[in-house]
Amino acid sequence: MALLETTHRDFANVSKIIGRHGKGQQELVPILQEVQAEYRYLPEEILSHISTAMGIPPATVYGVATFYAQFSLEPKGKYVIRVCDGTACHVRHSMPIYEAIRKKTGLRGKRITSADGLFTVETVACVGACGLAPVITINDEVYAQMTPEAAEMIIDALMNREVNPVETH
Amino acid sequence: MAMEPVVTIDGISVRIEGERNLLELVRKAGIDLPTFCYHSELSVYGACRMCVVEVDRMGVVSSCTVPPQPGMVVRTNTEKLMEIRRTILELLLARHDRECTTCTKNGGCRLQSLAQRLGVRDIRFGGGDAKRPLDRSTAGIVRDPNKCILCGDCVRVCGEVQGIGILDFAFRGANAAVMPAFNRELREVDCVQCGQCVSVCPTAALTIKDDTSRVWKALGNPKMKVIAQVAPAVRVALGEEFGHAPGWADTGKVVAALKRLGFDMVLDTAFTADLTVVEETAEFVGRLVSGDRSRLPQFTSCCPAWVKYVEQRHPEFLPNLSTCRSPQQMFGSLVRNTPVLGEAEDGTDVFVVSIMPCTAKKSEAAREEFSRDGRPDVDVVLTTHELAMMIRQVGIDFDQLPSEPFDLPLGMATGAGMIFGNTGGVAEAVLRAAASLLAPADAEGHRHEAARLAFEEVRGMDGVREASVELGGVTIRLAVAHSLGAASAVLEAIAEGKAEYDLVEVMSCPGGCIGGAGQPVPSHIEVRKKRAKALYGIDKMQMLRRAHDNPFVTALYDRLLGEAGSEKAHELLHTHHVHAGKAGSACN
Structure with missing residues (x-):
């Protein structure tokens, strides 16, 4: 499965990103953001490479990468599903939606990414769409007034799309 | 106004x-x-x-x-301030592994002593954190995350003083912790084992690997002939463990304590420091007069953390390192591989224990190249602190001890060997020897008398000291650096062509070995100055202050080694340095 393949490490790409930003310590977060946008997470070898290239100790790069919730050191799924559990969504039963999605994607225990590498399921404190509660986001697209059943249908659709890819554009 | x-x-x-x-x-x-x-x-x-x-x-x-x-x-x-401090302590203690009675830092822990001093009698907040695994992966340092209070002292000393940055904060909030990159073990990262993190840690989150039980075992074995070698810096610091002011030194009591503990022989690492000076000076003068500058400046090689640093981070400078083994390893090699202590009695095994101010020496002794057939030349390295622990364990009243002399011949050392323990000392010892080698001979053919003894220009506590010394018509340009941060600045200046030197002395710890991580704490600048002063004082009191004037060193060359830099000397007293690659090396 190509999605989780981590052997292909294009350091040239990373070097380009660093080249654009320069090696100042204040550039570390923007660089990590761009690298994560490229790889969907921050692979260890790339963090080490950034450390060497920028002259920042690896422990410091690791410290920054683990400090911010936006960074992930684990590979994320192709579809990142965030279930809003802010106050408004919570009182409108966001948790059953979350449970239904986890069950549908086969997640157990502490796992947040499905074995096939398609789905990562997280909660988020508030996406700022309380009027549409309960909401979920999938790769930054907002789905309003969710129910467990509706969420399952959306995931079914995504799974189908993976099995039978259709030209969308 | x-x-x-x-x-x-x-x-x-x-x-x-x-x-x-x-x-x-x-x-x-x-x-x-x-x-x-x-x-x-x-x-x-x-x-x-x-x-x-x-x-x-x-x-x-x-x-x-x-x-x-x-x-x-x-x-x-004020009452308010007292309450704030108590609450902070309570919060720190709430997540702290409070197994004080079995903790290696028991009695020396600042968290413990402040809880006592400020009268914390109850901890209102729940703990319940899962116990995290200890890192015992290296020979010198143990890291226990359960004892960490996140003060960041280790992070800053490693980053700011040593310029390495092995440790940093990771994660945040309740999950925040100090760790190496990717939570790896210390063995797997570029740690040079200098142990300065241990020296500043207020709790037992970072401690010296305790090897005392292995020594007790050897001492209790009648078939073992257990010998100790004592590094110069130990004698000017051990007293602090027994309430003496920094700078107090009584070498005789250190020897007597080791004898009481049951060591069969107590010898002086300063003897092999003298030997190092002779070898290193011959090597240096050889490189200097050859006209080939490819291996100049020559770097000193007696500090194992520095050697590891060059191996891991600056392999381009490996040819510059002196090939001399450190005094500790020269000692181990001589005792293990030559009849320097006399012919071994049948059935007895010689067990070599070093008393060092240093955690990196533990790693050095464990390096493969310093073993033969799986047996290390130096069996166990104890730090000054561990020696004090042993003395306390058996209840020896340190102050009541008489002064006893080192055993001979390996207990005889000159002032040159003594000052190996502080920054500038190795450079000065080499200068004293080089001064003799390069001095014009007097009417009777003696070179020594005309040569200088004291080289104030390389002394002091500035991070990097430069000096130009004229010896017999030859100008020698030196740099002396202590702390790896300072050393890194010297390397950079050399690489960029901004500085040219002939000899560079580096000691990884601030102040040199006297500020090593095996020394009593606190070990701050004022303490280090006093220890250095004490070593220079010992040097000044010696009848002999040039390494090659040591009669037993001379005898060793006459009977065993031939001349400095001979094939035999290389086999026994030198080594080779190889690029260890990033993060990790054969040794730990």
Whole structure:
């Protein structure tokens, strides 16, 4: 499965990103953001490479990468599903939606990414769409007034799309 | 009229005399405000909040982060402040592994002593954190994350003083922890085992690997002939463990203590330091007169953390390192591989114990190239601190001990060997020897008498000291660096062509070995200055102050080695350095 393949490490790409930003310590977060946008997470070898290239100790790069919730050191799924559990969504039963999605994607225990590498399921404190509660986001697209059943249908659709890819554009 | 530069502290007027922050001023006033994260030689971090004071019109502030201003009115001992400090301690203790009675730091832990001093009798907050695994992966340092209070002292000493940055904070909030990159073991990262993190850690989160039980076992084995070699820096620091002021030194008591513990022979690493000087000077003068500058400047190689640093981070400078083994390993090699202590008695096994001021020496002794058939030349390395532990364990009254002399021949050393323990000492010892080699001979053919003995220009405590010394018409340009941060600046200057030297001495710890991580704590700059002064004092008292004047060194060459740099000398006393690659090496 190509999605989780981590052997292909294009350091040239990373070097380009660093080249654009320069090696100042204040550039570390923007660089990590761009690298994560490229790889969907921050692979260890790339963090080490950034450390060497920028002259920042690896422990410091690791410290920054683990400090911010936006960074992930684990590979994320192709579809990142965030279930809003802010106050408004919570009182409108966001948790059953979350449970239904986890069950549908086969997640157990502490796992947040499905074995096939398609789905990562997280909660988020508030996406700022309380009027549409309960909401979920999938790769930054907002789905309003969710129910467990509706969420399952959306995931079914995504799974189908993976099995039978259709030209969308 | 300008306001008098005076601050009122608890009703007492205290004059500002260049103090950088209120904390220093409060301490000058004779009030020992508690701190975990404040070290005068590190950046101000302001994390532990123990040093809080109340300042008029400012409220409660951490005194370490506030510069003193004339007219400030400061209170350090209000009920509110006492309550804040107690609560902070409670919060720290709530997540701390409180197995004090079995903790290696028991009795020497600042968290423990402050809890006692401030009267913490109850911890209202729940712990319940899962126990995290200990890192025992290296020969010198044990890391116990369960004991960490996140003061960041280790992070700053490794980053700011050593310029390496092995440890840093990772994760955040309740999950925040200090760890190496990717939570790897110390063995798997570029740690050079200098142990400065251990030296500043207020708790047992970072400790010296305790090897005392292996020594007790050997001492209790009648078939073992257990011999000790004592490094120069140990003798000027051990007294601190028994209540003496820094700088107090009584080498004879150190020897007597080891004899009481049951060591069969007590010998002096300063002897092999003399030997190192002879070998290293011959090597240096050889490189110097050859005209080939490819291996110049010559770097000293007696500090194992420095050697590891070059191997891991600057392999381009490997040819510059002297090939000499360190005094510890020359000693081990001689004792193990030659009849220097006389023919071995049948059935007895020689067990070699080093007493060192250093955690990196433990790693050095474990290096593969210093073993033969799986048996290391030096069996166990104990630090000054571990020796003190052993002395206390058996109840020896240190102050009642008589002074006893080292055994011969390997207990005889000159002043040159003694000053190996402080920054500048190796360079000076080599200069003394080179001065003799390069001095014009007198009417009777003696070169020594004409040569200089003291080289003040390489002494002192500045991070990098440069000197140009003229010896017999040859100008020798030196750099002396202590701390790896300072060493890195020297390497950079050389690489960029901004500086040219012939000889570079590096010791990884601030102050040199006297400031090593195996030494008693605290080990700050004032303490280090006194230990260095004590070593120079010992040097001055020696009849012989040049390494090659040591009669037993001369005898060793006559009977065994031939001349300095001979094939035999290379086999026994030299090594080769190889690029260890990033993160990790064959040794740990």
